[in-house]
Amino acid sequence: MGERLGALPVRLWPRGAGIGASGELTIQGISVHELADRFGTPLFVYDEDEVRARIDELRSGLGALQVTYASKAFSAVAMARIVADTGLWWDAASAGELEAARRGGVPAERIVLHGNNKGVDELLLADEVGVGRIVVDAHEELERIARLGLGRRRLWLRVVPGIEAHTHAFVRTGQVDSKFGLQLDDGSAERALTWARAHGLTVVGIHAHIGSQIFDLDPFGELAGRMGAVREAWGVDEVSLGGGIGVPYVRDERAPTLEEWGRSIAEATTLAGMDPERTFVEPGRALVAPAAITLYRVGVVKRIPGVRTYVAVDGGMSDNPRPVLYGSGYEAVAAGRLEAPHTTAMRVVGKHCESGDVLVANALLPEDLAAGELIVTPVTGAYGYSMGSNYNRLPRPSVVMVRDGVAREIVRREQLDDLFRLEVGS
Ligand SMILES: Cc1ncc(COP(=O)(O)O)c(C=O)c1O
Numbered sequence: 001m002g003e004r005l006g007a008l009p010v011r012l013w014p015r016g017a018g019i020g021a022s023g024e025l026t027i028q029g030i031s032v033h034e035l036a037d038r039f040g041t042p043l044f045v046y047d048e049d050e051v052r053a054r055i056d057e058l059r060s061g062l063g064a065l066q067v068t069y070a071s072k073a074f075s076a077v078a079m080a081r082i083v084a085d086t087g088l089w090w091d092a093a094s095a096g097e098l099e100a101a102r103r104g105g106v107p108a109e110r111i112v113l114h115g116n117n118k119g120v121d122e123l124l125l126a127d128e129v130g131v132g133r134i135v136v137d138a139h140e141e142l143e144r145i146a147r148l149g150l151g152r153r154r155l156w157l158r159v160v161p162g163i164e165a166h167t168h169a170f171v172r173t174g175q176v177d178s179k180f181g182l183q184l185d186d187g188s189a190e191r192a193l194t195w196a197r198a199h200g201l202t203v204v205g206i207h208a209h210i211g212s213q214i215f216d217l218d219p220f221g222e223l224a225g226r227m228g229a230v231r232e233a234w235g236v237d238e239v240s241l242g243g244g245i246g247v248p249y250v251r252d253e254r255a256p257t258l259e260e261w262g263r264s265i266a267e268a269t270t271l272a273g274m275d276p277e278r279t280f281v282e283p284g285r286a287l288v289a290p291a292a293i294t295l296y297r298v299g300v301v302k303r304i305p306g307v308r309t310y311v312a313v314d315g316g317m318s319d320n321p322r323p324v325l326y327g328s329g330y331e332a333v334a335a336g337r338l339e340a341p342h343t344t345a346m347r348v349v350g351k352h353c354e355s356g357d358v359l360v361a362n363a364l365l366p367e368d369l370a371a372g373e374l375i376v377t378p379v380t381g382a383y384g385y386s387m388g389s390n391y392n393r394l395p396r397p398s399v400v401m402v403r404d405g406v407a408r409e410i411v412r413r414e415q416l417d418d419l420f421r422l423e424v425g426s
């Protein structure tokens with residue numbers, strides 16, 4: 001309670017974060033100066049122990065329920081290895097995410113194929129790999145699955161539960177007006193079930209996902225109740241309640257712990273009569289977001305007297321598009337001097353040719369912040385690297401994972417040549 005590391009509450013940092021001899025941020029004892037010198041900037045640094053601890057925390061709340069990691073949050077092969085090692089399932093929403101699981105050694109029977117418009121190639125790959133479940137999102141997909149002769153695959157039908165979670169409109173998915181899933185309210189989900197059964201397809205469960213970055217536990221309780229009723233009416237055994245648990249990104253935000261979320265889901269699903277071993281949750285963000293930080297090098301500090309100070313770093317919307325897409329908040333601090341007073345409001349921006357290329361709209365930083373310093377944004381482990389781009393032909397950053405006090409590069413920094421490897425005749 002009230003614990004801080006430098007200017008920020010401890011809950012925004014991975015558990016391996018500390019303060020080094022010269023007042024700089026360390027991750028499992030490794031100085032950010034060393035990390036930046038070795039791997040360059042911008043740099044994603046994951047504390048692997050934090051990822052593993054979060055998996056344990058969630059499981060201690062959930063008991064026997066199954067956990068599927070929503071790999072869209074961060075789908076590196078090294079992450080798939082952690083999933084394989086800890087016995088989680090892997091949610092893949094494309095052939096690429098499926099391939100990451102395969103390369104990371106996730107057993108095929110623990111892969112769940114998602115997507116609201118799966119291509120024939122993706123379905124065929126899923127079949128060849130032997131994925132454990134395919135989540136059907138639309139009637140056309142059922143037809144495609146039947147036509148391709150994949151009737152023996154275990155299917156879940158994704159239904160729209162008609163629950164509005166209070167989160168950003170772009171990441172809300174459980175309401176009636178959604179591109180995802182089969183509507184329950186107008187009978188199309190039930191018609192899909194009847195069609196599937198009539199065509200010899202194997203529907204073993206139902207799935208719903210109400211949205212992302214949800215802080216309130218109540219919608220999940222409501223969802224469990226609704227899904228319990230559908231499960232019974234349809235006579236299926238398996239239920240997935242999707243993901244969506246939120247995490248704090250900025251100093252004033254608070255979210256339930258993973259254990260609390262797990263416990264409340266375990267209670268609600270028991271109450272709804274579900275078999276815990278056949279009940280799934282599917283979090284992405286909550287397992288990885290707080291496990292990583294991004295290190296940037298400051299290149300320009302532009303002070304406009306009486307107006308604002310802009311701090312330009314060597315990355316931007318290409319490594320973290322969330323502020324631009326959703327207006328998401330982040331914190332930024334001077335990574336080389338965590339204990340200096342952080343009291344001057346500055347706008348941290350990227351190096352893209354867009355005025356909207358903002359990383360932190362109002363960061364509190366040391367007044368004398370200067371070019372050449374490192375700054376760090378915590379809580380960048382989810383939907384950062386995975387939603388990154390090459391806009392302005394910026395190379396994607398390197399990603400480092402730290403375990404047992406050792407940092408290893410898990411994704412190399414893109415080089416200029418990588419940016420041209422697809423261009424014919426270049
Ligand atoms: C089907 C599905 N499952 C799981 C998730 C994971 O969501 P989150 O990262 O919010 O836990 C998402 C993304 O919102 C999703 O679309």
Ligand SMILES: N[C@@H](CCCC[NH3+])C(=O)O
Nearest residue numbers: 072171212213322382383
């Ligand atoms: N990508 C979003 C969440 C959507 C998750 C995928 N359904 C985010 O960064 O918050």
